[in-house]
Each structure stands twice: as C-alpha cells, then as structure tokens.
Amino acid sequence: MDAIRQLGQYADLLFQALRSILEFSSYRKNLFQEFVKIGYESIPIIMLTGVFTGAVLTLQTAYQLDTDLYPASIVGSIVGQSIIIELAAVIGALVLAGKVGARISTELGTMRVSEQIDALESMGFNSVTFLVVPRVLSGIFMFPVLYVIAAVMGISGGLIAGALDGILPAAEFMQGAREFFFPEDVVFGVVKSFVFGFVITSISAFKGYYASGGAEGVGNATTQATVLSCIYVLLSDFVLAALLL
C-alpha cells in the first residue's frame, strides 16, 4: 500500500516538474550551479572509475584469453566494446548514485526538515521548479557527458595497463579497439546514461523532497535514494539492453 502511495507521489512530483519546466527564469541560476555540482565536480571520480575499470578489465581479459588461438589485439576489442556498451555507463552510474544521488537527497531532505522548503513556498516560490527541476535536468544533460569521459578514460586505462604489463603494445590494443568500434554502440551508451541520469536524480530528489522526521529521516531518505537508484539503474539497464540491442 505504501509502495503505491509513494509511486503516486513520485508521479505527481514528476508531473509538477514537467509542468513547470518552461519557467526557465525561475531555475536558470540553480541549473548552472547543478551543472557544476553534478557534472564538473564529478569528473575526477568518473575519470578514476573509468581508468581502473579499463585497466582491470584488460588484465582480466588477457588472463582469460592467454592462448595463441586469438590475436592479442582481441583484448583491445573486448575491452573497448565492454567499456562503451556497458561498463562506462553502468559503473559510472552506480558511482554517481552514491555521489550525486546522496547529495541531492541529503540536501533536499535537510531543506525539508529545517522548513527551508516551506520558507520557499511561503514566499511564493514553486519549490519543485526551484529545487527539483534543475537537479533532474542537470542529471539528464550531464550524465551523458560523464559517460563519454568514463568511456575515453576506460579505454585509455586499458591501453596503459596492457602496455605497462607487457600484455600487448598500445598500437595493437588500439587496432583491436578500432576493429570492433561501432558508432551505434556509443549512441546506446549515451541513451543509457541519459536514462540513468534521470533515474538517479529524480529518485533522489523525490526521496529528499518528501523526507520527514529530522536527522534520522534525512538519513533514511538518503539510504533509500541510493539503494533505489542502484536497483533502478540495473533494472533500466536490463530493459534498455532488451529493447535496443
């Protein structure tokens, strides 16, 4: 019963956000601030995640294909495609569910329990327009950018790890990666990260916006936001793979 009520509340919040999306002047300033917080400030963690994902994947792939049956460049092909189709988007999203999602739910939850959202409403602001819309829009716009960064760093990490470990030279790695590079895979990754951006920011904003019960309530909201974001990222990943591949 509670799940149905929450689903209704979530749909209502999204509807309110959608209805006020044209009031750009109300959230313009917040939108650019969120671009910085969600996008720019996430670049270091996304680069780190990308590099190590690519590096580990290269070492493990090479270990599993330690045979003369395949050319060494196949490692570059597998790592490149895995990164572009799946890992850059999904692992990036799971990391961002912790960094971005937790920040959004904590921030809005604290604003809720300290009556800052009531204060905004009482002044005549539409708090959904002011607080929720810029966060969700930033997620939708910035996650694809972060995905591209994660993918580039992942392939670079694989290339460096392969060369440093003596598995295969950089040129051979890139040759393999290029052989199995299809632009539509990048489009698929961008679509996925677009969806993940929406899922994580909207769930986190929803949990924070309706938080109640002081510090414990904000803690619960943040935990739920992070866990639900991860679950729905994995679920939507499966649905998108089934629909688009």
Next chain:
Amino acid sequence: MIQIKHLTKSFGNNLVWKDVSLEIPDGQTLAIIGKSGCGKSVLLKHLNALLYPDSGSITIDGHQLFELSYVELRKIRQKFGILFQGAALFDSINTFENVAFPLRYFTDYTEDEIEARVIKALEMVNLKESGEKPTSALSGGMRKRVGLARAIILEPQYVLYDEPTSGLDPKTSEEINELIVALAKQLSITSIVITHDMHSVLQIAEQVAFLDDQKLSWSGTIDEMKASSHPPLLDFIKASEYQI
C-alpha cells in the same frame, strides 16, 4: 482581513482540531496560545496554504485561500512574511543574500537598491554588521532576527511568527518581542504569533486565541483574557507561571 471558518484538520486518524473559527482584523496582533502539540503551528501553516484542512475555509482579503489556483496562491503568499520556528534560513548563502533572496526574484530592483533595502532591513533588526556572516555563524537569536528581516523585506501585509522566542534566553526574547511590536507599528502589519510564552503574549498581542482540547477553546482581547474565568485558560496561564 483574515477569516477562518469551521476549520477541521486531522493527520490520518489523529484529529488535530475541529471547527475552528476566528477573525483577525487588519493591523492587529493576534497571539495563538496553547499547549505544545495542540496544533498551533499546524494552524499557522494553513494560513499560508502550506497545509490544507479536511474541511472549512480561510478567506484572505476576500479570496478563498483553498480554492485558488497555484498561480493565484503564489500571489496571495507574497502578502505574507513568515518567521519559522528555526528561522529556516538558506544555509547555502550568507546572511545578506538570505535577506536579499525575495528581492532578487520578485522585484526589478537594481543591485544598489537591493543593497540599500537589505541594509535597512538588517538595521531594523539590529544586525547591520552581520550581512557577510554565513548563517551557520549566527546565534539562535540572530538567526530569528535575520529570518524576521527576510520576512519583512517585501513589506508584507501579514507576518506570521512561529514560536519567535522559543529556545532564546529572557533578554533576547525581550528584544525579539520589542522588535515584533516595533515592526507592527512601523509597517502597519497584521501579525499572528504562535507562542506558549505568556510573557510574550502580554507584551505583543492585542487579541488572543487559545487552542485546547482539539478546538478553539477561547478567544478575546488581552483585557478580556485578564478578566476571563474560563477554567482551561486559567489553568494554562497558571501553569505558565505567569501572574496576571
């Protein structure tokens, strides 16, 4: 003028109060008193449509508050300033920006005009030197005064105070009470004050409404309250250890 008619509110099966009717004349200061948890703050939030009742109505300057569209409601809300219990300052911006916040979004003032108005408002609450401070560096009394400066910056017709002196020492409480009286006179505003502090009530209010036993138990002027023999009201006043 604010007219509350037959207002009833419950949260689930928990009835807060029923059939509350009250009239708040323009330019007056009304104190709503009652025990903790009797629903005073809930009533205050209804006056700004931050909460909606189960039944009943509130009319503000002829407008039925709960029948307004969201756009109309936002216009009515701009007639109000609210001082929240914890001041509800935005902690991502400093004191000056908190006070300037409504001006930046709801007026076309230039930066110089905004600065002049914010400084004037901070002067009124005796905090002229604190504009650059982050809100985390303010004491409880200072936070309330900044909240008050923000509440009056758009020169509202009505100011709602939710427990303005709770958690403050007697001296700071006295200063806040004096500020409420001074602002009501200077700006000719209608004030509604939620409190259980009888000292504050006698200092600032002209009208009193007493919530008790899930209803509006008593209402009248300060002089009528002093002469009242209504037992629950007398018990409340006696329990507050204030001698009238």
